[in-house]
Amino acid sequence: MTKIIQVGLGFWGFDWASTVIPRVPDIEVVAYVDPSEAARTRAATELKVDASRFFPSLEAALDAADCDLVLGTVRTDAHFPVARMALEAGRNVMLEKPFASTMREAHQLVDLAARKGKLLAISQNYRYFPAPRLAAKLFAEQALGPSDYVRLEFRQHGPSVGYRYWDMPDPLLADMSIHHFDLMRMVLGSEPRRIACHTWNTVESPYRFDPVGSAMIEFENGVRLDYHGSWMSGGTRTPWAGEWTIDGRDGELWWTSRDMFLDGSKPDRVVILRRGEAAEPQVLPDLPFLDRAGTLRATCDTIATGEAPKYFSSGADNLMSFALVGAALASAARNGAWVEIAEVLADAAAAETVVA
Incomplete structure (x- = not known):
């Protein structure tokens, strides 16, 4: 049984509390934290949990309840103080992405977790779907021969899907x-080596x-990946992945994921396409826990066994994903100039260590 203190009961945090945590067995939420009395009252009422388990601060919750994991479901700018307090108190931590506001903060949290001997887990929930798992397996096996080129397109229309953070800096990247x-x-x-990126706004955009x-994006294994993303596409929307x-060499591997939330008839799909032959839909693997439930189950299992499962996203691992975002932002600010990932990581490594 993994004992959890959940911090953050806003819109997203309440969704975690009401729809994600109940799907994962062998978990006990021993305390809930939110500075808003209204949020605490609503959660206590709708979750049918005694009000004595709700606290206005993490400090108060840590004093009152023992736990194995602090789950931070708060705004990005609150990730650092919540995680730092929990790690310094000797607790494991799980955060949403991005797990810090800056590379400096991210590096400091990773360093603190290592020095305290505690787990810092990041909920990269897109990893916990069948299509990317199968795609990774087929790519590693070179099922279609060697590959050195990948295309990825993401198309959504923010005004049509309820997006409301029109003033958020860099809503795509x-x-x-x-x-x-x-x-x-x-x-x-493989890890990314360098990136060249351009961003822009569109006519009549609310962003x-x-x-x-x-x-x-160029990767260490020689793959070049051509990426396009849009929150203002006028065309057919893609699934979220x-x-x-x-x-x-011998064909194309086409796949997509996280479509069941838009159209239940089109879940994850993986298809092999060969010249002159019919498309070959692939049988997807079964995953017992999907999406955020998958990240939470993997985190609890890692705490219990001391061994991280394959594709687990720790803070140390996630630094590279975060660094790629930083490099993309830097490249866009330099009018699309190539930016080395090592440059961004070097800046993070220069961060001052958090004092324990």
């Missing part, structure tokens, strides 16, 4: 693309900052 960048690393089994972008084409 900082908020959405980290999902795609993280999947790139997982599926290709204050650029919601559209294109990038070329985007539409992927992995170009191999």
